[in-house]
Amino acid sequence: MLKTLTDNLFLSKQGWLCIKLGLVLHWLPDVGLMLWQADAIPFPTGLCALVPCTIFLPTAVKAMLLVLMVAGSIFYLLEKRMSATLALLAVLSIISISLHESGGMFLRASLYSMVWVGQLLAYLIYMPNSAELVRFRYQFPVQLIAATYTLAAISKYCASGLHWPADGASYMAVQSFKGFAYAYYDALDPKTMQKGLEVVAFMVDHSAMIYALLAGALLVESTVLLATLDRRITLLYGVLLFLMHMGIYFLMDIIIAGTYYSMLMFFVNPLGMVYFGFMALKKSLGRKK
């Protein structure tokens, strides 16, 4: 049953459309806003360290790039000229996020670009309409997403070693407060500061639980490459990573959008869940009649 569900979610025509729709619905506003807000390049990085990105800053150029983003997204949803469309979306994503990061902002949105690159590679390598293409246009992004979480684990081992959960149990409360403090100084709403202080008090009082949660998160990140081996394991890791991101949101007031939404679409496919859930309900109601 789980195999049928994951085959439907990740390989069927409807499931694939749901993944694409979910991705576009998050990528387009997030990356479009990054592009639109870019107004200077004080700290060139990514593509902007290689080419003079100031050519992308005039409003007319940004508007043209936004139009291309929308057009590319529509072609992508309609599955038209996929190699060219995915190449365009990958380049637009890399330009926009490089511009954004070159302004000194780091929203860690690398996966937004890499999921386009993964799909593009599948369409370049495999013949159109082949079973391999159907499999690998989904599996390549899954590999890249799993690789990103693995890199997160490697960075933690390099910076803190196995002490990371213990350090977190002692001091994560301070880092958690930072997110609430940012929100407070944005709007000066005293409720935000109060909530931040309550979270700090909770974390200080429950350090053993924080240790267990951090150790669990590190274990999930360290073993996430297993998710590439089987679609049922992908779904399991999707749920575990979803819970990890919910924990980060509630304790730190942070959503790492580029990573979280890419993972959610390819590991869980929530729109597909709703679609197939609705279809199953419709079928069972039809049987009762």
Place this chain on the structure above:
Amino acid sequence: MPSTYFDRHSLLQWYARHLKPIAVTITLVLVAYAAWETYWYLRVGSAAIKWHTYAAALGYVLFIVALPVPAMHFLRKHLWLGVLYIVLSLAIGEQHPFTLVPMYTSFINEARVLSLTTANGQPIALKGKFNGHSGGLMHRYFAKLNAIQASNPNLTEKEQNMIIGSFLIDEITNSSLASCSSDTLQLYLLTYHLHDHQLKCSPTLIYAKDLNR
């Protein structure tokens, strides 16, 4: 009908056909190399680890990964792109679209937040008044700090903060949404830390600007 545009397995097939002589050669070379590296490591410690150490390690990993056995075939099929991305990201570092995902890799007893205030220390909300937000201001603070430390490593912390403060206040006052009723803007760096299970805050004035000048 072939499923790929090109035959991806030709190199692997050659490797499988000549596996025995390749394996013997690699083993002989690696045993001698490992003995040599161990000797130097015992003499000079981590200084013995050079580019050729990494090259040998990578070569050995490739040799294992290319082995014509079902387990490796399975791994090659499911993981090659992910592993390639990990290796490239580790080599290239934090340059989009590559990343080391460096957020919260270590937890220290300190968190820094910037606060914009009037002359008498009254905080000013950033949202709606300026083209930015508190988190973004802090990101720019660290980006500027990294740039200063790279170009001018001998500056004191106070001097670094003066330069960063001037840069950030100029950016705030030049923003398209800038509007402020105060004549003077002050930028405070608030450092939060835990002491006896209580959150403490140490404010430091890093820059002040008279807007009438």
